Amino acid sequence: VLLGSGLAVLSQPLMYVKVLVQVGYEPLPPTLGRNIFGRQVYQLPGLFAYAKHIVKVDGRAGLFKGLTPRLCSGAVGTIVHSKVLQVRGRTPGHPPAAPTLLHPLSALTDSPFLLQTSREMVARSAATLITHPFHVITLRCMVQFIGRETKYSGTLSAFATIYREEGILGFFAGLIPRLLGDILSLWLCNMLAYLINTYALENGVRAWSSRAPERTFRLSQVSTMSEMKSYSQAVTGFFASMLTYPFVLVSNLMAINNCGLAGGLLPYAPAYSSWLDCWSQLHKEGNMSRGNSLFFRKVPTGKRYVWE
Numbered sequence: 001v002l003l004g005s006g007l008a009v010l011s012q013p014l015m016y017v018k019v020l021v022q023v024g025y026e027p028l029p030p031t032l033g034r035n036i037f038g039r040q041v042y043q044l045p046g047l048f049a050y051a052k053h054i055v056k057v058d059g060r061a062g063l064f065k066g067l068t069p070r071l072c073s074g075a076v077g078t079i080v081h082s083k084v085l086q087v088r089g090r091t092p093g094h095p096p097a098a099p100t101l102l103h104p105l106s107a108l109t110d111s112p113f114l115l116q117t118s119r120e121m122v123a124r125s126a127a128t129l130i131t132h133p134f135h136v137i138t139l140r141c142m143v144q145f146i147g148r149e150t151k152y153s154g155t156l157s158a159f160a161t162i163y164r165e166e167g168i169l170g171f172f173a174g175l176i177p178r179l180l181g182d183i184l185s186l187w188l189c190n191m192l193a194y195l196i197n198t199y200a201l202e203n204g205v206r207a208w209s210s211r212a213p214e215r216t217f218r219l220s221q222v223s224t225m226s227e228m229k230s231y232s233q234a235v236t237g238f239f240a241s242m243l244t245y246p247f248v249l250v251s252n253l254m255a256i257n258n259c260g261l262a263g264g265l266l267p268y269a270p271a272y273s274s275w276l277d278c279w280s281q282l283h284k285e286g287n288m289s290r291g292n293s294l295f296f297r298k299v300p301t302g303k304r305y306v307w308e
Contacts, residue, residue, distance in 0.1 A: 004074045012070065013063040014294070017050045019142045022252050022291035023263045027053050030299045044297035054145065066141035069155045073134035077127040084123040117190045124182055132178065133159070133171035136255045147262025165260070174254035177275045181247025189233075189240035196232045246288045250278050 028049060030042040045053070054062050137158040144152060152158040162170040256264040257278070258271040265271075272278040282288050 001075050001078050004078055005071055008070055008074050009064075009067065012067050013051055013054075014047065015070075016054070016063055016065065016142050017047055017294060018291050019139060019252060020145065020263075021050070021294065021297075022249055023143060023146065023256070024268050024287075024290065025146050025263060035296065035298065042299040044299055046297060047294040050294070058145070062145070065145065066138040069134040069137040069141065069158070072155065073131040073138065076134070077131040080130050081123045081127040084126045085119060088119050088122065113190070113194050117187060120190075121183055121186055124186060125179055128179055128182055129175070132175050133162075135178075136162070136171060136173055139252055139255045140259060140261060143256045143261050143263035145263075146268070149261055151260060170259075173257070173259075174251040174275065176251075177247045177254065177279075178251035181244045181251065184247070185240045185244040188243065189236045192236040192239065193233045196236065242292070245292050246279070246282070249288065249290060249292075250275050250282065253278055253282075 026044060028045040030044050032040060033043040035041050035043075051063060058065075134155075137152060137155060140152045140158070144150065151161060159171075166173075253269060254272065254275045257269055258264055262268070269278075270281070272281065282290070
């Protein structure tokens with residue numbers, strides 16, 4: 001919990017800027033710069049320029065708006081996640097059959113992979129469901145920067161405001177795309193990591209061990225495999241997050257849409273009827289990756305942004 005809280009504090013300015021970019025808020029005009037190929041292009045302000053503007057308006061403390069409900073979300077989510085895993089228990093699985101390139105699916109279904117990933121999916125989904133109200137409050141506290149509102153000034157008062165104006169469903173705005181994105185990302189990441197570790201790394205190490213001296217292989221086997229598997233997990237996690245980013249974007253936009261804040265209304269966004277409507281609109285505009293990168297933000301041709 002303490003480690004997660006520390007990381008949340010350090011990454012809060014990054015998340016703050018990212019959320020404002022996702023909404024489509026551009027307080028600074030584009031500048032003429034050069035891309036990685038040396039060509040002159042108009043670029044939108046990056047992370048540091050955006051953060052500098054926030055500091056200029058609200059001071060350094062302004063970079064940490066929404067931190068309190070985010071810390072609550074992280075702490076509660078960690079506890080719920082661990083409790084769900086404990087309740088479900090660690091059911092021992094049968095040793096997987098020797099995987100072969102001819103029958104990868106049979107080896108996959110016979111391994112503990114499905115059981116472990118299913119347990120993790122249930123635990124993550126439960127944590128997301130319980131903590132989503134805090135997530136909604138966090139986003140709305142951040143988006144208040146656009147219209148300079150103070151509607152969500154405190155965590156407890158924000159709960160009362162949402163319940164009074166939107167009822168129970170207001171606490172779960174944007175929940176469905178967030179859950180779908182988390183589940184797809186988890187399965188995609190674990191599936192790719194399993195296939196790479198099983199059919200690329202282990203088979204490659206076996207082939208190398210057949211040619212290397214036995215003592216040499218035994219000394220380096222554990223360290224080599226653990227390092228390579230950790231790298232593959234990181235790479236597949238990054239790849240999965242890139243593919244499922246549209247779900248994150250849609251979820252965040254639905255959480256603040258039509259909630260009475262300037263950032264959730266025109267000209268930033270229309271009142272979406274559902275998250276599918278939001279997805280469709282973003283897809284038509286070519287904005288499915290908006291906010292995915294905070295550096296080298298080229299101004300797309302024909303796109304309109306709202307500047308102060």
